Amino acid sequence: MDILSFMFTNTVLLIVLFSGFADAIDIFTSYQSVSDGRTLVSREGIFELGFFSPGSSRNRYLGIWYKKIPVQSVIWVANRNNPIHDTTGLLIINRKGNLVLLSRRNGVVWYTDIKKGAQNPVVQLLDSGNLVMRSENESNSETFLWQSFDYPCDTLLPGMKLGWDLRTGLDRRLSAWKNSDDPSPGDFTVGVELYQYPDIVARKGSNEYVRTGPWNGLRFSGSPILRPNSIFENDFVWNEQEVYQVYNVKNKSLISRYMLNQNTYQGQHYIWIEKARSWMMITYIPRDICDSYDRCGPYGICVSTEVPPCQCLKRFKPKSSQNLYTMDLNPGCERSKPLNCQKGDGFIKYFGLKVPDTANSWVNRSMSFKECRARCFQNCSCMAYTPTDIRGEGSGCALWFGHLIDIKLVQDGGQDLYIRMSASEVEPKGHNKMKIAVIVPIAIFIVAGLLFVSCYICRSRASLKGFRENHVITDRSIEGQGEDSEVQLFDLALIANATNDFSTENKLGQGGFGPVYRGTLADGQEIAVKRLSKSSGQGLTEFKNEVALIAKLQHRNLVKLLGCCIQGEEKMLVYEYMPNKSLDFFIFEKTRSKLLDWPKRFNIICGVARGLVYLHQDSRLRIIHRDLKASNVLLDIEMNPKISDFGMARTFGGDQFEGNTNRVVGTYGYMAPEYAIDGQFSVKSDVFSFGILVLEIISGKKNRGFYNPGHGLNLIGHAWELWKEGKPLELIDPLLKESCNISEVIRGIHIGLLCVQQHPEDRPSMSSVVLMLGSDTELIQPKQPNFLIERKLPETDSSSSKLESSSTNDISMSILTGR
Ligand SMILES: *[C@@H]1O[C@H](CO)[C@@H](O)[C@H](O)[C@H]1NC(C)=O
Ligand SMILES: *[C@@H]1O[C@H](CO)[C@@H](O)[C@H](O)[C@H]1NC(C)=O
Ligand SMILES: *[C@@H]1O[C@H](CO)[C@@H](O)[C@H](O)[C@H]1NC(C)=O
Ligand SMILES: *[C@@H]1O[C@H](CO)[C@@H](O)[C@H](O)[C@H]1NC(C)=O
Numbered sequence: 001m002d003i004l005s006f007m008f009t010n011t012v013l014l015i016v017l018f019s020g021f022a023d024a025i026d027i028f029t030s031y032q033s034v035s036d037g038r039t040l041v042s043r044e045g046i047f048e049l050g051f052f053s054p055g056s057s058r059n060r061y062l063g064i065w066y067k068k069i070p071v072q073s074v075i076w077v078a079n080r081n082n083p084i085h086d087t088t089g090l091l092i093i094n095r096k097g098n099l100v101l102l103s104r105r106n107g108v109v110w111y112t113d114i115k116k117g118a119q120n121p122v123v124q125l126l127d128s129g130n131l132v133m134r135s136e137n138e139s140n141s142e143t144f145l146w147q148s149f150d151y152p153c154d155t156l157l158p159g160m161k162l163g164w165d166l167r168t169g170l171d172r173r174l175s176a177w178k179n180s181d182d183p184s185p186g187d188f189t190v191g192v193e194l195y196q197y198p199d200i201v202a203r204k205g206s207n208e209y210v211r212t213g214p215w216n217g218l219r220f221s222g223s224p225i226l227r228p229n230s231i232f233e234n235d236f237v238w239n240e241q242e243v244y245q246v247y248n249v250k251n252k253s254l255i256s257r258y259m260l261n262q263n264t265y266q267g268q269h270y271i272w273i274e275k276a277r278s279w280m281m282i283t284y285i286p287r288d289i290c291d292s293y294d295r296c297g298p299y300g301i302c303v304s305t306e307v308p309p310c311q312c313l314k315r316f317k318p319k320s321s322q323n324l325y326t327m328d329l330n331p332g333c334e335r336s337k338p339l340n341c342q343k344g345d346g347f348i349k350y351f352g353l354k355v356p357d358t359a360n361s362w363v364n365r366s367m368s369f370k371e372c373r374a375r376c377f378q379n380c381s382c383m384a385y386t387p388t389d390i391r392g393e394g395s396g397c398a399l400w401f402g403h404l405i406d407i408k409l410v411q412d413g414g415q416d417l418y419i420r421m422s423a424s425e426v427e428p429k430g431h432n433k434m435k436i437a438v439i440v441p442i443a444i445f446i447v448a449g450l451l452f453v454s455c456y457i458c459r460s461r462a463s464l465k466g467f468r469e470n471h472v473i474t475d476r477s478i479e480g481q482g483e484d485s486e487v488q489l490f491d492l493a494l495i496a497n498a499t500n501d502f503s504t505e506n507k508l509g510q511g512g513f514g515p516v517y518r519g520t521l522a523d524g525q526e527i528a529v530k531r532l533s534k535s536s537g538q539g540l541t542e543f544k545n546e547v548a549l550i551a552k553l554q555h556r557n558l559v560k561l562l563g564c565c566i567q568g569e570e571k572m573l574v575y576e577y578m579p580n581k582s583l584d585f586f587i588f589e590k591t592r593s594k595l596l597d598w599p600k601r602f603n604i605i606c607g608v609a610r611g612l613v614y615l616h617q618d619s620r621l622r623i624i625h626r627d628l629k630a631s632n633v634l635l636d637i638e639m640n641p642k643i644s645d646f647g648m649a650r651t652f653g654g655d656q657f658e659g660n661t662n663r664v665v666g667t668y669g670y671m672a673p674e675y676a677i678d679g680q681f682s683v684k685s686d687v688f689s690f691g692i693l694v695l696e697i698i699s700g701k702k703n704r705g706f707y708n709p710g711h712g713l714n715l716i717g718h719a720w721e722l723w724k725e726g727k728p729l730e731l732i733d734p735l736l737k738e739s740c741n742i743s744e745v746i747r748g749i750h751i752g753l754l755c756v757q758q759h760p761e762d763r764p765s766m767s768s769v770v771l772m773l774g775s776d777t778e779l780i781q782p783k784q785p786n787f788l789i790e791r792k793l794p795e796t797d798s799s800s801s802k803l804e805s806s807s808t809n810d811i812s813m814s815i816l817t818g819r
Helices: 002-018 369-378 440-451 492-498 540-552 583-587 598-618 673-678 683-699 715-724 742-755 766-774
Strands: 027-029 033-035 047-052 061-066 074-077 090-093 099-103 107-111 121-125 131-135 162-165 170-172 174-179 182-193 199-204 207-211 232-238 242-249 256-261 266-273 278-285 300-302 310-312 316-318 333-335 346-354 361-364 382-386 397-401 407-409 415-421 507-511 514-520 526-531 561-567 570-576 633-635 641-643
Touching (some): 047 121, 162 182, 174 256, 182 242, 278 742, 310 316, 346 369, 369 382, 369 397, 369 415, 492 514, 492 526, 492 561, 492 570, 540 561, 583 633, 598 633, 598 641, 598 683, 598 742, 598 766, 673 683, 683 715, 683 742, 683 766, 742 766
Parallel strands (some): 300 407
Antiparallel strands (some): 027 121, 033 090, 047 061, 061 074, 090 099, 099 107, 121 131, 162 170, 162 242, 182 199, 199 207, 232 242, 256 266, 300 310, 316 333, 346 407, 361 397, 382 415, 507 514, 561 570, 633 641
């Protein structure tokens, strides 16, 4: 520091005298400087280096950002830990050939630490975003004395290395900004772990948070989305000198960046969309619940499409009787038959996995597959092996010692793993070295995948020009399983026992058809019991038949009806219990709505749409829901949506839909005009309700009860006005701003408005909605909805509220006040 302060006092004056150069210069030398207010601009004008204040902060930082992008997008900060508190910041090259950043008030806030500096160093901002220092006479050299790419902040650009230079011990890691006002490092970081079998690990503080899985020659075993695609390609260099990951965009004119987001704890890959003048997120990690580190304990396998996601690997059993459902401290699984190394164990191949945590691994990359097996076989503490390079026949050898943890089923593009098993588990007859063990879900995925190739809808619509994540989204239960199974009849005493005699503590809520209770059966299964109001006006046999039909409707986005209970006047429906309550519980409440970021909300929109397609056309019953609303969308433990209360009109007997309260079935604010006015309903009335739901999910506001004093419009009216004015983004829930993918949200609003058009024939069918959600095709412009101007109403029971309608054709809504 002494030297630096010496330098400071001695050189600043001199430098200030010489400072200054014409605008748009990319290079500076020892006799120049960059002061606050001036910038360096890379040769083609892509990047700019200068002083800035992040977010609403007034602190000054030296950083690099995109010159041509109007949204401030800083990709590198020099003094991230040491803000400058005034505008006297100055970047200079000192006599020893180091870059130094100082200010009058704070002194030296940042400097490079080059041991032997060059004689005539020059500093240049390159069009790659790299700030480099080199000797003047080596203008074309690729070897730099110093480069900012070696000291990344939260952003990885194409060509930038993430990982190690083993010769110098340099470790390039990313760390997120603390928040948008403060670029100092948050606790979310990512880097290459120098295990024998290297892995990329993101951490929260010092804890592992997500792994990509090691590189296997083609891709990262646990993150198929990072495989080469039409937009970018990853590479992983792993040799004596270096171990790093790098990505490049295929079309050099695309502007792309990868960054860590401290708010969502995601690594997010963005590209700049000039037309939308915004960044679009194309992928992100972690993607699902199974990406979280060690979710399922030793020898557990996480299957994101299963409920619960934690399963045991085949031939393993849960270690304790404790349900694998529980999220934390999962005890994991153990072998059904214990190992006996002396007697000679065998190996069984498991395929399609993210291979286990490699912290306790051993690698020899020149071994053959055969040698690898022999090596693992010989050493009793070797638990598993796999080739390190799966190209061709597979070569190289990675061994695992100790428990195998953090295994995930990767449906498309996982890796094979050979796990040590008791000899008795390995097929005894013949000399087949290994029996091929199929994990049950894989078989299901393949079959279902073939059957429903068309159900690939609703993945992240990242597909610019055919970019595909190669996720086959399967729909395992399109048509009801268990055709002949009679509906389960529950005994009243059993239900009463399960619900504590329908105690108020067990009451979950009051639905349109009666109260709902939570219960626990003797075997521990949790249920939700809907106790129907007594005057359902339907014979017992009819009721039972209807329940049996409804129970056959099985779809991952429908709440499962387990059975019913009929005794005397009592009729009850028994459903699976949804621990996360309903959608309205989250989206309309400030603190809870933070839990539903955009990817989750988009998943909910897609799931509800798929559930409705199933009700409308794929199931044999062709059910119109008639009362779709946020409180009828329940959420499972992974926040997947499940529609509830479908088929209620049927269980109440044909068209008798006035229910116990003598109200029209359906809920204010969600009802299509033709249904509200004439009682006419069709699948298109459900489409209308779906449109409202989409706008509510995006805006975080209720259609009913939304009141904008400016123009007195309800949510649809407000959305329409913003759409017409070309400001749809103003509709978005402010809490979504961080996580949302702009083009996806705009498309969501567009689809929502198409669904709420006045004439049913103009509204799309639910199957086209699913297609629209899942593709990039151009959509037609929505027509003006027949929106209603709602007077600010007291939040009372809808049967007593009055609604004033208006807009194009004055309709009286008096019908809603009860007939
Ligand atoms: C660059 O100049 C330095 C002295 O200023 C000299 O030592 C070095 O050899 C030169 N390098 C080249 C490539 O000319
Ligand atoms: C690269 O992208 C630009 C604009 O995004 C486009 O005009 C050009 O055709 C693309 N080039 C290739 C080779 O795809
Ligand atoms: C790796 O395996 C090769 C081939 O079996 C062998 O020649 C080499 O010595 C091994 N290296 C180490 C470090 O074990
Ligand atoms: C098995 O491998 C481990 C880890 O490489 C090693 O420490 C141990 O000595 C080996 N045991 C035998 C019997 O080779």
